[in-house]
Amino acid sequence: QSILTQPPSASGTPGQRVTISCSGSSSNIGRHTVNWYQQLPGTAPKLLIYSDNQRPSGVSDRFSASKSGTSASLAISGLQSEDEADYYCAAWDDSLTGLFGGGTKLTVL
Amino acid sequence: QVQLVQSGAEVRKPGASVKVSCKASGYTFTDFYIHWVRQAPGQGLEWMGWINPNTGLTNYAQKFQTRVTMARDTSSNTAYMELKSLRSDDAAVYYCARDPNGNFFLDYWGQGTLVTVSS
Numbered sequence: 357q358s359i360l361t362q363p364p365s366a367s368g369t370p371g372q373r374v375t376i377s378c379s380g381s382s383s384n385i386g387r388h389t390v391n392w393y394q395q396l397p398g399t400a401p402k403l404l405i406y407s408d409n410q411r412p413s414g415v416s417d418r419f420s421a422s423k424s425g426t427s428a429s430l431a432i433s434g435l436q437s438e439d440e441a442d443y444y445c446a447a448w449d450d451s452l453t454g455l456f457g458g459g460t461k462l463t464v465l
Numbered sequence: 466q467v468q469l470v471q472s473g474a475e476v477r478k479p480g481a482s483v484k485v486s487c488k489a490s491g492y493t494f495t496d497f498y499i500h501w502v503r504q505a506p507g508q509g510l511e512w513m514g515w516i517n518p519n520t521g522l523t524n525y526a527q528k529f530q531t532r533v534t535m536a537r538d539t540s541s542n543t544a545y546m547e548l549k550s551l552r553s554d555d556a557a558v559y560y561c562a563r564d565p566n567g568n569f570f571l572d573y574w575g576q577g578t579l580v581t582v583s584s
Binding site: 358388389391393395400401402403406407412442444446447448451452453454455456457458459 | 500502509510511512515524526527560562568569570571572574575576577
């Protein structure tokens with residue numbers, strides 16, 4: 357069971373906006389930046405969001421993220437079929453441990 | 466362009482060791498941490514630890530403290546992860562990934578190395 361808690365699944369129809377939550381604690385999300393990764397089937401994870409809400413070059417502006425206290429969320433607007441993937445939040449912890457959420461499988465209906 | 470190229474798939478028996486390599490190119494190897502992350506079949510991502518290629522300093526997840534060794538060779542820009550005393554639940558894809566600033570954001574990943582543990 358992951359210390360960072362994500363819903364196991366999420367879904368939406370094309371064009372919709374979906375959000376994925378990530379809940380942690382004061383020793384991780386509350387004190388360290390949150391990063392988000394997208395993993396398409398059979399591929400390595402890809403950095404989607406870093407430092408709570410920053411998009412790397414080349415990542416669509418349909419992806420956005422925010423953080424408040426010990427929780428964070430990822431939003432995907434204008435949902436497309438190619439967004440179907442697993443999404444992971446991640447944060448450093450005061451115990452000098454890297455933490456990943458359990459992952460959320462996004463299905464585009 | 467930045468690339469992390471990992472060694473090929475491995476098959477080991479329980480109790481054996483495996484060593485995975487991660488060759489970096491396209492950037493200054495010693496300027497960025499290398500993390501190792503694994504993913505068991507159908508499961509999520511699990512952080513194993515990092516190495517600072519500049520100093521050789523390592524930080525391992527407590528779960529792997531007694532069984533993992535991370536090392537680097539700056540002459541070949543290669544990082545290594547060795548896991549000993551393999552068990553069946555160590556079967557996974559092992560990834561290396563680069564960290565630009567120590568904030569645990571992994572901006573480039575290797576392609577992954579499948580390790581199978583079977584008698």
